[in-house]
Amino acid sequence: MKNVVILGAGTSGTMMANHLESTLPKKEWKITIVDQYKTHYYQPGFLFLPFDIYTTKQVKKKGAKFLPKGVNYIQEKIDLIVPENNKVLLADSRELPYDILIVATGTKTVPEEIEGMMSPKWYKNVFDFYTYEGAKALRDKFRTWEGGKLVVHITEMPIKCPVAPLEFAFLADSYFKNKGMRDKVDITFVTPLDGAFTKPRATEALHYLLEEKNIKEVTDFNIERVDYENNKIIDYAETEVEYDLLVTVPTNMGDPLLERSGLGDDLNYIPTDKATLQSIDHENIFAIGDATNLPASKAGSVAHFEAEILTENIVRYINGEELKEEFDGHANCFIETGGGKALLIDFNYTTEPVEGTFPFPGVGPLKLLKESRMNHMGKLAFRWIYWNMLLKGVPIPFVDAQMSEKGKQLEKVK
């Protein structure tokens, strides 16, 4: 009996367990998945939780529910990966030998990386919304907040779901409008990049959103510290931005496990071949989702496309065949713009988001890079798709792992 061990039962790990369970011969392969937590969170829902659009119940479920019966599930903290001996050590001293290892340990926010961010003001007037705890604490804060300067801030790239902070700012605009207190709230978007939108076509097509919603932009802001006593953030050029309520996206890093095991880069992400998903240093270690250092977006949709390709490559690896360089960085994301509308973007390593129709060329029904109610319905429907199809590895109809160029205005849009 041979062993495939999956580390992490988040979006990627769960999908891989489902794919492999239905692909690998049961008599030859034992599949084990390890995660320290019992709860599986619907992370895209953290964006909606602060605004009382989703309830806590809608964003968390028991993780084991989504794993196939034939998979050995261990709920335990992982202590170390020892690639030289092909084994994983668990915190309870158990050892898991592997023939193939899949690292799906994701990414985490690390507010401690910035001086003054993790302070007595954390969850008082400084919040994140990338964790369940942060999103929930912020919801409670918003319910009674009387207004002031709301600063939505990105510490540094790369981050999970790079557009979520912008969506947050849009939803905040809607939320305070609905509460009849938008005039009491001043919204500023602070980014280390050179704009809230960073790609020329998206800037051209979408910059109006910021003006329309009266969201101010502070760009090229590389935070040095949070002055939590005086409620301001300060960057390396000594620029200061004052806040009454700071909603920040802290530094994102891979799991400390990868650092402990000597497998991570500067940010604890595992160096991975961007087309085959095999780790660079060890041929029997593969990586997927947010845990990799791929130059793709850290997002569930990317993990979903990766999972299909990784499954095929693992089968090829087992059969001694050459791996296929198939992953093209495909991502497909709904972006909330507030007021019951959303955008849809579809892109990969080499093509930036463009206008067009999706998934059927010329028909849609979804429109790319344009606001619509239909896109918003798509975003809300996605929660159901996530729990019922995506995690279980059921292919999403009409959407291939590799990006289609049909129905898209790949020429410059003027």
Added chain:
Amino acid sequence: MKKIIADREIDVNEEGYLVDFKQWDKEVCRSLAEEQGISMTERHWDVIEYLQDKYQKEEPLSIRGIKKSGVINIKEFYSLFPGGPLKKSTLIAGIPKPKSCI
């Protein structure tokens, strides 16, 4: 689109960033720097080299990376490329600026 840089036709995007790194050389670099009001010194070249190396390895560029690079500290980075050091230094290095997905 095309732009004349250092007496040559170079392909650039809407924001003036080179789209083909192969067209970059030191002449082009000096000329791009001049347009930004920067005159290249030894220290500038060190940074450009570091950025190009990261780009070729497809590693993301960030201020943290600069801090850990051992090539330069952040204060000096700001003084060499004043006003948006990453977007200016990448433009001069002939590589794409750090981006998000839209």
